[in-house]
Amino acid sequence: MSNQTLERIARNKxxxxxxxxxxxxxxxxxxxxxxxxxxxxxxxxxxxxQEEEAQKARKLAEIREQINExxxxxDDLVPxxxxxxxxxxxxxxxxxxxx
Numbered sequence: 015m016s017n018q019t020l021e022r023i024a025r026n027k028x029x030x031x032x033x034x035x036x037x038x039x040x041x042x043x044x045x046x047x048x049x050x051x052x053x054x055x056x057x058x059x060x061x062x063x064q065e066e067e068a069q070k071a072r073k074l075a076e077i078r079e080q081i082n083e084x085x086x087x088x089d090d091l092v093p094x095x096x097x098x099x100x101x102x103x104x105x106x107x108x109x110x111x112x113x
């Protein structure tokens with residue numbers, strides 16, 4: 015079953031019913047179990063991702079606070095960015111001026 019087929023089934027109840035008619039009751043129960051497990055895994059992954067983002071935000075806030083307490087700013091930590099060098103003009107730039 016392709017990804018597009020699964021998306022179609024997920025979006026439309028009638029398409030899901032038509033697909034379910036092709037399966038036996040045993041297959042439908044097994045499918046329900048598998049989908050339940052997949053949903054649990056996705057929920058766990060999402061919670062873990064949110065916890066990691068929250069932890070990262072806390073660490074960032076701590077670092078900013080330490081920087082402020084030390085009397086520094088973020089600009090003090092980042093060196094000046096080098097100026098960009100302009101690239102070469104196109105080879106045909108002289109030819110374009112003549113026409």
